[in-house]
Amino acid sequence: MEIRSVVPARCGPVDSAPFPEIDEAGIAAALCEKEQEDMRRPLVLTSVTVAGITLLAPSASAEDRVDRPSNPDAAMAEYDGKTLDLSRSWGGAEVCVEQGDSSFRCYDDDAAYRAAEGVGRPGSDYHTKDFGDCVGGYVCLWDNKEFEGRRVQFKSVGRHNLESVGFRNRANSIGNHTTALAVMWDSGPQTSLAVKARIGLDNLSEIQGVNGTWNNKIDVVEIFIDD
Ligand SMILES: [Ca+2]
Numbered sequence: 001m002e003i004r005s006v007v008p009a010r011c012g013p014v015d016s017a018p019f020p021e022i023d024e025a026g027i028a029a030a031l032c033e034k035e036q037e038d039m040r041r042p043l044v045l046t047s048v049t050v051a052g053i054t055l056l057a058p059s060a061s062a063e064d065r066v067d068r069p070s071n072p073d074a075a076m077a078e079y080d081g082k083t084l085d086l087s088r089s090w091g092g093a094e095v096c097v098e099q100g101d102s103s104f105r106c107y108d109d110d111a112a113y114r115a116a117e118g119v120g121r122p123g124s125d126y127h128t129k130d131f132g133d134c135v136g137g138y139v140c141l142w143d144n145k146e147f148e149g150r151r152v153q154f155k156s157v158g159r160h161n162l163e164s165v166g167f168r169n170r171a172n173s174i175g176n177h178t179t180a181l182a183v184m185w186d187s188g189p190q191t192s193l194a195v196k197a198r199i200g201l202d203n204l205s206e207i208q209g210v211n212g213t214w215n216n217k218i219d220v221v222e223i224f225i226d227d
């Protein structure tokens with residue numbers, strides 16, 4: 001274990017925030033003060049070593065039955081020969097992974113995911129309640145604390161609306177296994193939690209924010225361009 005700190009994403013006006021209905025200017029000063037206070041508070045985080053993992057191309061598509069989404073922003077995923085609307089249901093899937101074209105593929109479990117996408121097991125990091133289960137190059141969110149339960153993985157730069165993948169207000173632990181900054185957003189009122197590259201937070205109920213703890217609060221994940 002090592003002591004690291006989490007820093008706020010932005011302090012001051014948030015002119016490109018994902019919740020335009022909120023009076024951002026009115027809360028910016030309060031957010032700044034609170035986030036600076038949060039930044040001074042050290043957090044005990046799990047340290048990891050980034051495994052030298054190569055992502056291979058996903059397997060060929062199956063002939064899918066397409067269920068039309070009720071939500072136009074819904075993310076569609078291939079799973080078990082069918083197409084899922086993730087905003088409505090994950091079916092029996094345990095792991096859903098963003099692909100290069102921003103679509104998703106879902107799997108029964110971590111082993112099925114690694115076999116299908118050619119991702120090797122990272123040795124001792126595998127299923128050790130370490131965010132090493134989040135393959136390098138991805139930001140991962142887990143439904144339960146300590147990097148357990150259902151997991152969604154994102155890799156493309158930009159904002160990912162968790163409502164679209166059925167994961168809004170669900171994440172209890174997160175891992176940023178990229179080399180870029182990742183920012184978590186909550187809308188009630190709008191606030192953000194920045195997670196530096198290669199940092200995992202194993203229990204969001206221990207992370208205090210403007211809206212209480214961050215447990216089951218994240219609405220949007222934003223991945224920044226690598227510096
Ligand atoms: Ca949860």
Ligand SMILES: [Ca+2]
Binds near residue numbers: 169186187188216217
């Ligand atoms: Ca929320």
